[in-house]
Amino acid sequence: MRFALIGQPNCGKSTLFNQVAGYKAETGNFHGTTVSFTESKVRLAGEVSHLVDLPGTYTLAGTNPAETETQRYLQSRQVDVIINVSDASHLAQGLDLTLELMALGRPMVLALNMMDEAKRIGLRMDGPGLAQELGIPVMPLIASKGQGVLSLFTKALSQSRQTGPTSMKVQIPQEDSLRHRLAGELAAKYVNQGERRLTLRDRLDDLLLHPVWGYVFMAFILYLFFQVVYGIGSSIERPVLATFNGWTDQLLQKVGGQTLGGELIFGLLQGISGGLAIALPYLVPFLFGLGLLEDIGYLPRIAFLMDGLMHRLGLHGKAIVPFILGYGCNIPAVMSTRILEERQDRFLAAALAVLVPCSARLAVVFGLVAFYLGPLWALAIYLFNILVIAFMGRLLSRLLPEETPGLIMEMPVYRIPTFKTVFGKAWFRVREFLVVAWPLLIVGSLALALLTYFNISPALNWTLRPVTWLLGLPAETGVPLIFGVLRKELSLIMLRQALGGADFSTVLTPLQMLTFTVFVVFYIPCLPTLAALRRELGTRSMLIIAGFTMIVALAAALLTHGLGSLFL
Amino acid sequence: MIIGTLLSSPVETDLKITAIDGEKNLNVKLRQYGLFIGDQVRVLRLARLGGPVLIEANGREIALGRGIAGKISVEAV
Numbered sequence: 001m002r003f004a005l006i007g008q009p010n011c012g013k014s015t016l017f018n019q020v021a022g023y024k025a026e027t028g029n030f031h032g033t034t035v036s037f038t039e040s041k042v043r044l045a046g047e048v049s050h051l052v053d054l055p056g057t058y059t060l061a062g063t064n065p066a067e068t069e070t071q072r073y074l075q076s077r078q079v080d081v082i083i084n085v086s087d088a089s090h091l092a093q094g095l096d097l098t099l100e101l102m103a104l105g106r107p108m109v110l111a112l113n114m115m116d117e118a119k120r121i122g123l124r125m126d127g128p129g130l131a132q133e134l135g136i137p138v139m140p141l142i143a144s145k146g147q148g149v150l151s152l153f154t155k156a157l158s159q160s161r162q163t164g165p166t167s168m169k170v171q172i173p174q175e176d177s178l179r180h181r182l183a184g185e186l187a188a189k190y191v192n193q194g195e196r197r198l199t200l201r202d203r204l205d206d207l208l209l210h211p212v213w214g215y216v217f218m219a220f221i222l223y224l225f226f227q228v229v230y231g232i233g234s235s236i237e238r239p240v241l242a243t244f245n246g247w248t249d250q251l252l253q254k255v256g257g258q259t260l261g262g263e264l265i266f267g268l269l270q271g272i273s274g275g276l277a278i279a280l281p282y283l284v285p286f287l288f289g290l291g292l293l294e295d296i297g298y299l300p301r302i303a304f305l306m307d308g309l310m311h312r313l314g315l316h317g318k319a320i321v322p323f324i325l326g327y328g329c330n331i332p333a334v335m336s337t338r339i340l341e342e343r344q345d346r347f348l349a350a351a352l353a354v355l356v357p358c359s360a361r362l363a364v365v366f367g368l369v370a371f372y373l374g375p376l377w378a379l380a381i382y383l384f385n386i387l388v389i390a391f392m393g394r395l396l397s398r399l400l401p402e403e404t405p406g407l408i409m410e411m412p413v414y415r416i417p418t419f420k421t422v423f424g425k426a427w428f429r430v431r432e433f434l435v436v437a438w439p440l441l442i443v444g445s446l447a448l449a450l451l452t453y454f455n456i457s458p459a460l461n462w463t464l465r466p467v468t469w470l471l472g473l474p475a476e477t478g479v480p481l482i483f484g485v486l487r488k489e490l491s492l493i494m495l496r497q498a499l500g501g502a503d504f505s506t507v508l509t510p511l512q513m514l515t516f517t518v519f520v521v522f523y524i525p526c527l528p529t530l531a532a533l534r535r536e537l538g539t540r541s542m543l544i545i546a547g548f549t550m551i552v553a554l555a556a557a558l559l560t561h562g563l564g565s566l567f568l
Numbered sequence: 569m570i571i572g573t574l575l576s577s578p579v580e581t582d583l584k585i586t587a588i589d590g591e592k593n594l595n596v597k598l599r600q601y602g603l604f605i606g607d608q609v610r611v612l613r614l615a616r617l618g619g620p621v622l623i624e625a626n627g628r629e630i631a632l633g634r635g636i637a638g639k640i641s642v643e644a645v
Binding site for chain 2 (some may be wrong): 058059061089092093096140176178180181184187201205207211212215300303304305307308309311316317341372407408409411466562
């Protein structure tokens with residue numbers, strides 16, 4: 001038995017999926033987040049069945065990759081029951097898709113989700129009447145609170161046991177605009193609008209989308225966001241780092257520093273403390289904050305405010321999604337370029353998104369520059385990064401042929417984020433760090449320990465000498481840069497190890513710290529990101545983008561080295 | 569009476585879409601967001617710096633880039 005959840009973006013489909021299937025799908029209040037579909041086994045009335053959460057789509061005849069994927073899935077596999085989730089307060093548009101789905105003639109149930117919100121803005125639904133006219137069951141649902149979920153699935157189960165095609169009472173026109181008008185009439189007939197109260201969204205948006213105050217609030221929100229992340233991160237980093245350094249010293253006394261065992265223990269502790277003290281303290285609050293902004297629905301507001309500026313990069317507002325996701329991690333950022341219809345937009349957005357410093361690079365920036373030179377220098381690096389991205393955007397968009405069509409984006413309702421979703425989403429990404437990145441960090445540190453013990457690193461450092469010499473960096477920074485391609489956090493952790501684990505300020509001048517960090521922020525994206533680029537755009541584009549980032553990194557670092565020497 | 573395009577119409581007034589010019593797939597794309605010729609819409613807000621136009625159509629708010637808004641001609645209801 002296979003159920004397929006299908007509905008328009010922002011109808012709460014993934015929230016329903018997570019209520020039933022436990023935390024598997026990424027949910028967000030910004031449509032286009034659930035890019036590829038997620039499948040999960042579900043126990044229902046004693047029977048184990050499959051539940052699939054398809055990407056949000058407005059129509060089956062969609063053009064952007066996320067929508068074509070849904071259509072391909074519905075027609076290809078054996079879907080026993082379609083559960084069409086629709087946003088109760090926007091029934092007219094939801095019914096458009098419902099009618100399209102009914103034309104497929106598969107067993108089907110319509111779920112009117114977010115009934116609490118519909119009631120709040122004074123809408124009264126005649127579900128039974130609508131069910132009678134459509135000839136399919138119509139069930140009320142509040143997915144975020146889990147109300148109506150069980151009755152929906154039991155109804156879907158009984159619907160699948162009905163033999164023979166569904167008795168189609170209403171005649172479904174083929175032609176789009178006729179079907180649209182029918183959906184509008186049905187919605188008007190079965191939904192009556194109480195008095196139209198000014199919703200929270202209208203009042204809030206007067207402020208947050210105001211031509212002047214909107215930008216002030218956006219700057220303040222982003223500034224607050226960074227301060228909280230930096231505050232939490234550094235307050236955890238100092239004590240944890242201190243305790244680890246204490247243990248390392250004690251252990252090394254017992255075992256003796258120069259032996260193989262000593263080097264390996266040193267490497268092991270560096271790797272573990274690297275994850276605990278440097279990466280995690282910044283990663284967790286960052287992802288949590290990003291999840292909050294996503295769930296509340298503030299991200300599309302940023303896209304609205306930034307669209308004008310984005311045009312100067314040759315992109316439109318919706319391309320802001322990969323940028324903002326990129327600050328968390330470049331992998332979901334590259335994947336989310338799928339919501340852009342034109343291939344050229346996808347290439348340009350991906351090429352620029354990988355220049356966006358991810359949370360791993362954030363750990364390097366905060367761990368090195370902010371910690372030793374102060375948060376203002378860290379902010380300067382981020383502003384410099386944005387300027388470089390803007391310049392590269394203009395340059396690249398001039399080289400690429402056609403003009404981008406422009407923004408079409410839905411502005412979702414503000415939602416009070418549910419802790420479960422935000423925590424689940426942050427955990428979903430942190431787990432990836434714990435399961436993949438941290439072990440890699442530890443293995444990388446052990447490998448470096450072996451390299452230093454058998455002193456092979458000088459040979460490796462030599463291979464990167466031209467770059468490190470050009471940037472005025474000590475030769476030992478070669479190996480950390482090489483390992484940084486594995487995971488970005490590795491570059492800082494292994495730098496500390498390569499320079500003898502002491503306090504950075506004793507081994508690096510402020511200018512060197514700045515140049516190293518700028519280079520790390522821009523240079524070749526990490527391996528998993530390259531894999532995502534290959535999946536989204538093909539090998540050739542991946543190689544072009546990788547080469548592009550190396551050139552940008554060298555240029556930016558050289559500029560920093562030159563200009564920096566004036567100030568530092 | 570014809571007002572012009574979404575770009576040039578006053579804010580907070582009820583409008584009806586009369587035509588969508590521009591290449592064919594713009595029409596298809598707008599239809600995917602539930603915007604059809606004959607639909608009633610209202611312009612809510614215009615962003616600064618050449619930013620998008622925010623309109624309300626059958627209960628939903630949709631942001632349209634200036635280029636696109638300029639291709640949708642409307643008349644007052």
